[in-house]
Amino acid sequence: MTRQGLRVLQLEVTQGNAPAEQLDQSLGFEPFGVDPMAVLTANRYQSKVHM
Secondary structure, three states, X not given: OOOOOOOOOOOEEEOOOXXXXXXXXXXXXXXXXEEEEEEEOOOOEEEEEEO
């Protein structure tokens, strides 16, 4: 799918969420970095994978 005028589309997925990472990669997204300690949940920090 293409969108006229769209140049870049980025997303983030929680590191370790294998089904979400696999889905995103199947749609053509590629990981390019990790933001450690991106989100503080009730009891720990979670990293986010940039795609």
